[in-house]
Amino acid sequence: MKNIARLTTEKSALETYLKGQGWLLLNESLNAVEIPGAGNMNLTLRIKTRERSFIIKQSRDYVEKYPQVPAPEKRALREAEFYELIALEDSLSSMMPVLNGVDRINNVLNLEDLGDSRDYSFLYEEGVSLSLEDLKEIIAFISQLHTTVNTATTQATLANVEMRKLNHEHIYNYPYLDDNGLNLDSVLMGLAEIAAPYKNDAVLKAELQKLGNRYLANGTTLLHGDYFPGSWLKTKAGIKIIDPEFCFFGDPEFEMGVTLAHLKMAAQPEALIDSAIDLYTEKGSLDRQLCFKYMAAEILRRILGLAQLPLTLTLAKRKELLEESRSILVRSNH
Ligand SMILES: Nc1ncnc2c1ncn2[C@@H]1O[C@H](COP(=O)(O)OP(=O)(O)OP(=O)(O)O)[C@@H](O)[C@H]1O
Ligand SMILES: [Mg+2]
Structure with a gap:
């Protein structure tokens, strides 16, 4: 069985993961990792480099805030499907973050950072x-x-x-x-x-x-x-x-x-x-x-x-x- 990467806020492991996905350039380094806002279900992080920032969101087979409570592991992929279905409708996609990428193996979304909000x-x-x-x-x-x-x-x-x-x-x-x-x-x-x-x-x-x-x-x-x-x-x-x-x-x-x-x-x-x-x-x-x-x-x-x-x-x-x-x-x- 394949292993699913369990992302954490630990910088060097995150940087390796993001480079592996092609979500960071090889010469780009991770400056900061933040929690962008209160969430319960998933691991949601703001990734900051010198030039830019983006959001990653990983769903796991439990609720992030209550790890003893099971939850559908692949839910981030359903969320991705929603972004894909509305992508062509400007009036909808312009009201949501851009979905920059999806890691279907580890159930991670890479989303546009909407900034402090x-x-x-x-x-x-x-x-x-x-x-x-x-x-x-x-x-x-x-x-x-x-x-x-x-x-x-x-x-x-x-x-x-x-x-x-x-x-x-x-x-x-x-x-x-x-x-x-x-x-x-x-x-x-x-x-x-x-x-x-x-x-x-x-x-x-x-x-x-x-x-x-x-x-x-x-x-x-x-x-x-x-x-x-x-x-x-x-x-x-x-x-x-x-x-x-x-x-x-x-x-x-x-x-x-x-x-x-x-x-x-x-x-x-x-x-x-x-x-x-x-x-x-x-x-x-x-x-x-x-x-x-x-x-x-x-x-x-x-x-x-x-x-x-x-x-x-x-x-x-x-x-x-x-x-x-x-x-x-x-x-x-x-
Ligand atoms: N694209 C984004 N840009 C900026 N901030 C974001 C973005 N996505 C999420 N956030 C921040 O992170 C918080 C958690 O995100 P989200 O609601 O997607 O996670 P969740 O784990 O599904 O939360 P919940 O358990 O409340 O459903 C949001 O309330 C918001 O403050
Ligand atoms: Mg949610």
């Missing part, structure tokens, strides 16, 4: 609202993606089944397990008590299971798959979109539903949420009922599940969002 997680802070200009760009990216890369325009498939199964577990199953080992009171005191009835809610769970099966079925439309503030970067050159490692062909309503869920959890004004839908439907079509169901499932899992966000919402507000989400899923029961 921060992601949009600051939206979850109190009193921060997204400008209409930023909202337009954020929605334009997905409406353009969904209307240009779909089964009517490409023969390509990108099932990304393993990543979808991982996400499925965390959206539709894990949050509702009685003994999942997560102490919600350590997230916010009182949350465990509020969460308890959701774990015993057979009607809700049946709805979530139906929606989860839909998420696992192949759909028509290429989705980024993890479209939330952590994947939107604020750079000097405007908003850039990164990290499509959960991409797949699915329901566009999933992508919009997730986006809306995060706008709601970031306490954005109702009018902004309505604008998001209007902006999207100028170009793409949307089954609103399905979109709201996906939105509700995302809100539930982010408040009750493992992938917690830096939310500043009070306990009362979280309870309200949970109740609203439950009723969206259960009301549409037919």
Whole structure:
């Protein structure tokens, strides 16, 4: 069996690896290695030489931050396929880093460095609202993606089944397990008590299971798959979109539903949420009922599940969002 290079921040080994890939010239030396921003799943590094910098991202068969947790080893290659599928569409590729190279043996991407930037997680802070200009760009990216890369325009498939199964577990199953080992009171005191009835809610769970099966079925439309503030970067050159490692062909309503869920959890004004839908439907079509169901499932899992966000919402507000989400899923029961 071939050995996979396990990259680290150690400079001389990195330099040898990068030269072996042809990603550094033979006379070029590595000046600095930095962590460009907070990430959990992968090893993401900024490589600096005297003349330039670029980003490398390696996926391994575990989660970088929690090495005891297994994860699909080849996910960087699925991410690469996404970059390859959007490469010819300027309006999309200009909003993402350029994919400079792919090491398919060691599951490493070489990406354009977008420079010092921060992601949009600051939206979850109190009193921060997204400008209409930023909202337009954020929605334009997905409406353009969904209307240009779909089964009517490409023969390509990108099932990304393993990543979808991982996400499925965390959206539709894990949050509702009685003994999942997560102490919600350590997230916010009182949350465990509020969460308890959701774990015993057979009607809700049946709805979530139906929606989860839909998420696992192949759909028509290429989705980024993890479209939330952590994947939107604020750079000097405007908003850039990164990290499509959960991409797949699915329901566009999933992508919009997730986006809306995060706008709601970031306490954005109702009018902004309505604008998001209007902006999207100028170009793409949307089954609103399905979109709201996906939105509700995302809100539930982010408040009750493992992938917690830096939310500043009070306990009362979280309870309200949970109740609203439950009723969206259960009301549409037919
Ligand atoms: N091309 C880039 N240019 C500049 N910075 C980048 C680039 N790609 C990633 N980063 C920075 O590195 C961070 C982690 O990258 P990314 O989200 O792709 O990794 P990840 O391991 O998939 O993270 P997560 O576990 O949050 O999904 C980003 O939040 C961003 O700050
Ligand atoms: Mg990621």
